[in-house]
Amino acid sequence: MSEDSPPKKEVAAVKGTHDILPGEVEKWQALERLARETFELYGYRELRAPVFEATELFEKGTGQTSDVVTKEMYTFTDKGGRSLTLRPEYTPSVARAIIEHRLDLQARPMRFYYMGPMFRYDRPQKGRYRQFHQIDVEVFGEQDPACDAELIGMADHLLRRLGVTDKEILVNSVGCRACRPAYSQALREEAGKRTAELCPDCRRKAETNPLRIFDCKVEACQSAARSFPEIQGFLCAECRDHFTEVLSLLGLYGIPIRVDPKLVRGLDYYTKTTFEFVSSGLGAQSALLGGGRYDDMMKDFGGPDICGNGFAIGMERLLSVVSLPLPERRLLYVAYLGGAAKRTAVELARFFREEGVECLVEFKDRGMKAHFGRANKLEASWVLVVGEDEIRKGRFGLKEMATGRQVEGTREELLGSLRG
RNA sequence: GUGGGUGUAGCUCAACGGUUAGAGCAUCGGACUGUGGAUCCGAAGGUUGGGGGUUCGAUUCCCCUCACUCACCCCA
Structure with a gap:
């Protein structure tokens, strides 16, 4: 009935609050x-x-x-x-x-x-x-x-x-x-004498909490405060x-x-x-x-x-x-070709995760080139190549992205390379 | 609560008061169905924060408002 699109509502975190996103x-x-x-x-x-x-x-x-x-x-x-x-x-x-x-x-x-x-x-x-x-x-x-x-x-x-x-x-x-009461009293008296030099805020503080006058950023108050007695003597x-x-x-x-x-x-x-x-x-x-x-x-x-x-x-x-070096991520990206290989990819991902390897398999079927592009974007350390040949042989390709070196082996064998 | 600064695409920024508000990066698609970063082509993305005013005409000038931001107050 109402064809008006709802008024564009500003969605935003509440004032003074922030999201902390990945990366931060x-x-x-x-x-x-x-x-x-x-x-x-x-x-x-x-x-x-x-x-x-x-x-x-x-x-x-x-x-x-x-x-x-x-x-x-x-x-x-x-x-x-x-x-x-x-x-x-x-x-x-x-x-x-x-x-x-x-x-x-x-x-x-x-x-x-x-x-x-x-x-x-x-x-x-x-x-x-x-x-x-x-x-x-x-x-x-x-x-x-x-x-x-x-x-x-x-x-x-x-x-x-x-x-x-x-x-x-x-x-x-x-x-x-x-x-402290004696010191506060001494400050109060001193501030009383110098009241003309103090900002209105500090005149109030002189009564309520004279120690706070030291916090004031007004130059006149600071210079007045410099000659105030110090607490050590009290x-x-x-x-x-x-x-x-x-x-x-x-x-x-x-x-x-x-x-x-x-x-x-x-x-x-x-x-x-x-x-x-x-x-x-x-x-x-x-x-x-x-x-x-x-x-x-x-x-x-x-x-x-x-x-x-x-x-x-x-x-x-x-x-x-703080400037902390961020911990290095060691992510394995599983690249597969075709629907049958996708199932194997999911299984392999399970296997590697059980062995403690950070592992990602994406569900959108892509060409090999696109897979590598994606792996690159995700800053994966390795890509596991899962195609029909590999599945038939039970041996998969593992490419180390930084060096471009690629090895072949069973999943158990590759585990060694991943941990090394 | 009080002051100042800033608001244009997801991000960083352009556009003398004058055509249909642009660019880079990012995103998505293609060149490219077995191997990454590159290149090229294309697409998508905007009520110029919102409202009002001045003007033939406002992203641009004025007012209000909101948001962000810095500072005061106070505190970590």
Whole structure:
């Protein structure tokens, strides 16, 4: 009845999300494999939590005043009337899992890692997406500063394995609940005196979270901030000793770092050590990886009083500075001539796959030339030639595409060439 | 949420306000029914993001809108 073609609907991935296509996905697989291998070397084990959680979990864990919670969460109501949220970060989920399964009663410390998508309703830009992927590493129940150093060392190890040379490691201590209030107060007072120099945003931050003024990119604010007191002078004895020991161990590992007193991380729960790996060439979003210690989070959840420590890697950002050699594909293409040979081709493909050879047979009947053209396009390493003569003899031709050399043999004999 | 930049074929890009919007690459077919990359021939592919306006005439100029992108905010 309606002859109007339906209005041309724009089909496109949702803003800030992306498909990862073949050709690109191999890099992701390589990163995932190397990350897994590296973390397992240090005794970390994977812990997988759901993609969404009760909204309340993030309000408590991430902090009700943080931007992530106040304006960046993907929150929805399910059919049972529950308020759920696609996780904007991973740490609260791990904390929840530990409490729920009473993992705190097991031997400590607990070392976990995880990789997967996170969701934040941000305005997308280079290195920042609404669905993005993180590799998360967390240690619970270890207060020794050696743990902080181990995490930084392990992150550095992974980046070295990935061949990331353009990076700098920034480390700082943001103190704890005992000593940070005094520092915040000192900053607040200083900012109060210099209020005329600060941008409106920073005037607000002076009240809510004065440490964040250091993050501001406005030149006037930066130059004002340069004369602000530094946190080192305010750390309590415990925090100072902790920080000194972290730095000392990093020196022992031979990991070059830069102490950056102005490194304040965005999430409110950090205590003592914070760190960030930055790289140029990432645009404005220069942090490849960020983390630190959070001694109070678990307690704040109403869980056991055990400390936490960890970091998150931005996979998109990391991949954009990594140049991994792609694994070489070794594909066998089966070229057959005619309908009878097609059946043999399918059988042969089955045989070779059972023997662990990547093997492709296409179902469109082609001439030999077209088969080879196709094999070439698919970047096959070999072509198996299956025609009437070959079937009669039970011996097939195997051509190595790179060299053009061709051998003949039974399927078992050819297996040797394929594996050699 | 706020600013800037960009939108033409699957991709990379052309077209002074003026014929039927072109090219390269990619795709498909043919030359070519027993051996690849080459070459030649051909085909297909577009509501020039969408809507409105100015004009005899708009891919081109103006406005709005949408998308992408970069930056702010924030963060990995």
